[in-house]
Amino acid sequence: MLRTHLRDQAPAAGVCEIRDTVPVRDAARSIAGRSPRGPRQHRCSSPTAARACRSAATVIVLFSMSSLQAAGPCTPEIAKVVSIQGLVELRRFAPAGSQETGWQAAELNVVLCAGDAVRTHERARAALLLSNETTLRLDQLTALTLAAPEADKASLMDLLAGALHVITRTSRPFKVRTPFVNANVEGTEFLVAVGEQSASVSVYEGRLTADNERGSVAVASGERAIAAKDAAPSKEVVVHPRDAVQWTLYFPAIFDYSVGAAIARAPAEPALRESIELYRKGRLTEAIASLQNVPERLSNPQLFVYRAGLFLLVGRFDEAKPDIERAIALDPRNSDAYSLEAVIAVVRNDKDEALQLADKAVALDPTSPAARISLSYAQQAHFEIEQALATVRKAVELDPQNALAWARLAELEMSTDNLERALDAAKRATGLNPELAKTQSVLGFANLTRIDINAAKQAFQKAIELDSADPLPRLGLGLARIREGHLKEGREQIEIATSLDPNQSLIRSYLGKAYYEEKRDKLAATQFGQAKERDPSDPTPWLYDAIRKQTENRPVEALLDLEKSIELNDNRAVYRSRLLLDQDLAARSASLARIYRDLGFDQLALIEAYKSVETDPGDYSAHQFLADAYFDSPRLEIARVSELLQSQLRQPLGIAPWQPQLADGRSFILSGSEPARTGLSEFGSLFNRNQSALQFSGVGGGNHTLGDQLVVSGIHDNLSYSVGQFHFGTDGFRQNDDLRKDI
Structure with missing residues (x-):
């Protein structure tokens, strides 16, 4: 028996096992309907199932439940089929004494209960979303059976042959048992592959320990453990670890x-x-x-x-x-x-x-x-x-008449802010071939940029029905759900998109943003790191990671990441990502001046602000950048208000609050003594989503010094608002030195 303990947060929480007591070929014989030579016995419900399973791999996943439901949805559901490509079949669990059901073609979004079985045929793939925030991607010739272990036991997965790509973020016990793997970890990504005489596990994120009755070995990210039959596991460093998951x-x-x-x-x-x-x-x-x-x-x-x-x-x-x-x-x-x-x-x-x-x-x-x-x-x-x-x-x-060409044109038109042209091209593509998933995807993104959320969701859902293996409509549906204010549901869709294309830096960056919004900073940092690794020339994850580090009061590290982002974008300050299908408007509101000012580089902040406005005079965030840089500069109040006005006139919908004191050209308040400095919420939401926010700050001191600021801002579909008040008063330290300011 080979066990693997995945240890990230809890060292001994999970176990990975290779069982030598029942050979792989015996298990395959059992599933195919023949009597195995070992103690396990299985029967197939029909000769058709037996013939299909002779060449298929087998995965048995056992989940903790207090009761079983034979057919139909369960409460709570164990898993859901979120992607089907090729022939994927489902067999419902039949309790003891009842007649077994046969294999039927699985449908998208079908709920899986304890005891249900799923199998993929040749050149078929499937993806499952488990109820514990885990995504599984099944390669061709793989079978999956869900059953119920004893009450209050951890989830268990048995993989007898085939390949399984796992991305899990659960903190609950999660055991994967193949003839190899059993895991319990938060924030782990790994691949399990099993043959007739050996099994291997490749780790892409996190750590695990693989062991059997003959030994054990610790496996870290970028390494692979191999265990042959009747031999202790051994470890090797993989030069190109992602080559093993090219099928994903x-x-x-x-x-x-x-x-x-x-x-x-x-x-x-x-x-x-x-x-x-x-x-x-x-x-x-x-x-x-x-x-x-x-x-x-x-x-x-x-x-x-x-x-x-x-x-x-x-x-x-x-x-x-x-x-x-x-x-x-x-x-x-x-x-x-x-x-x-x-x-x-x-x-x-x-x-x-x-x-x-x-x-x-x-x-x-x-x-x-x-x-x-x-x-x-x-x-x-x-x-x-x-x-x-x-x-x-x-x-x-x-x-x-080429629908794919028109769909591709719509993508690129959106990347250059030509939204009307993008929508026209997307409509032309769907008119030429409405049954092509690509055309529906670009139509969804075109509607999303116009904040037509319902139309966007309909297009994305149709694209998923047409091609559930395409990650882009899942990404788009996730963004649409987040835009509506449903962050958790949107993040789940982006996780599915990640499992459908784990090598895509773009989607990893978005997943990191979603984790950041949920205040799961460790997971966000991991995803940004994965995005940097997959596409070292992409400035996007460096920018988002800089924003994350700034919110954690790590300005020096944030500055280093920001400089790297600038370096990767032709030495131009990056205000937004290079994402072609989403302008990422919320992230653009992050002011680079805040980082420089926090580090005391006021003059450098001012110089960078000049360069930004010269580079792109039409970008609202460049003018916001310059207005912030002017904040502490004497005799530049009029210029600051002018830049702020230009920024507000050009600013799209967003939740970033407008601080009342920024609009005052002559405040006469000593820098650093006001209730809140500019940039209070510069590093706020990375997503535009329907929500409201309340921010309050205050200051008090001697000589009856008292100040406060209250700002309420929000966004809902096509409406955004920001309402605030500012008060500051002091008697001063000498006669006639009092000051009162109310905005």
């Missing part, structure tokens, strides 16, 4: 075969036409399976490119790569093959190679919309937004 990556589509791509002009084979029709309906695994009936004589390069594109859409990079190589071998000038390679390089964060491959694809076929779309992704990865926008506009000119 999401590759965006670049081909719109509904508009007569080259593959559709191939000889009219029924199987080929059937595959394309299945692809158009989003039934990707069936589209791949139907290609098995295409005759070998149709081995043209476009066929292999088409199949490789399908493999990527279901996360099978290992199967797509040989097809791409074969297409290039048959036709070294195949532009579409190089376009796919460019997209793969973008997803794997190899930006330089992606740009080279995309440039080559365009050079080989300047009329290919797919090549232009892949080039736009490579340019976006290099922060060349204007070039990417021009590239996609050319793709739309080349093929005005």
Whole structure:
């Protein structure tokens, strides 16, 4: 038996086990309907289930419950299926004495109860959201059974074969038992893979201890423990740990075969036409399976490119790569093959190679919309937004009926604040192909930027129904829920998006922001660190981490992170993230002057403020920055009020309060003695969401010195407000030195 203790907060809280008492092959025989050679016995309800399970992996998750419910939703629910790609089946638990139910196709958002079983078939993937804030991503050929252990016991997971990616934030006992893993930890991410003769666990975040009856080993982030049958576990450092979870990556589509791509002009084979029709309906695994009936004589390069594109859409990079190589071998000038390679390089964060491959694809076929779309992704990865926008506009000119090109155009129009153009492009995309998840996603983001929350949610939910493996609609739905003021529900959606594409720096930054809003600073710091690791050239997590550290009264560290963010953005002060689909307006209200002023660098703050306004005179936050920098400077009161007015005229909806004393050009109050200095709430909410806030500060001293400030601010849909009052009074330390100020 191999055990693994995950120790983050509580060292001995969890145990990971490999059980040698029942060999893996015996367990597989048991699930397939045959008698095992060990003490465990299982039966399948039908021959069909037996045949499917012979090649499937098995995961058994046991949860603590006082009672079981055989079929239908349970209270509280154990888990929910949040993503289905390919053939995923569900079997409801049947209590003793009742008839067992058969396997049925699982549906999105179905609730899982104790005793229920889920299994994935070949080239299928699934994601589950557990009730304890844990997300599970199941690879192909994996089976999951939920049952009930003894009352008040910890959750338990048995993995006999296959692969399972786990992201857990629970502080409650959470045990994962494979023939390997059993965990109880807050803030851990790891991968478990089990074969017939060995098992391994790779840790991406946190720590765990793997042990069995023959020994134990501590495993930290970036390491992997391997345990062969009848041997003690051993540890090794993994150079590229994320390579093991490539099956979890999401590759965006670049081909719109509904508009007569080259593959559709191939000889009219029924199987080929059937595959394309299945692809158009989003039934990707069936589209791949139907290609098995295409005759070998149709081995043209476009066929292999088409199949490789399908493999990527279901996360099978290992199967797509040989097809791409074969297409290039048959036709070294195949532009579409190089376009796919460019997209793969973008997803794997190899930006330089992606740009080279995309440039080559365009050079080989300047009329290919797919090549232009892949080039736009490579340019976006290099922060060349204007070039990417021009590239996609050319793709739309080349093929005005290409829904994917219009959807991509809408994305990039939003990144440049062209919201009306973005909405028009998104509507054009949905008009051309409303059954394409990508078009619904960009329509949702376009509506979200216009604060049309209900329309945005409808579009995101439809996109999820069309392609539940796409992380972007989950991210968008999370942002929409947060905008409505439902922070917890929104954060859960962003966690699902993270599990669907754990390699995406963008989503990690958003998840960190959500944790920051929930005052879970340790988890926020971890996610910002993960985002920095996945995309070292992205300034976004450095900016957010600086804001987090400033709120924790760590101005020196905040300044270092801020300088790194500036360095990564062409030495320009970063007021907002580079997120293309959300302007992140709340984060822009963070004033950089506060950090410099807290450190006593007043002159440096003033210089940086000048540079910011010169760089972008239309940015409200630059004028806010300069107004703050002027606050303690004598004889600059009129200039400060002028900058504040420009900032307020340009400021979008937000909850940041307007402090009454900032609008007063001549306060005559000694700096540092007022009730609240400017920037009181500069580092507030990172999300714009419906809420109200109350802030109060006061000061008292000798000579009847008394001051107070009260500000009430809030935001609700298209309305934001800020109401405040300011009072300061003192008799002074000599005659006729009294002062009264009320605003």
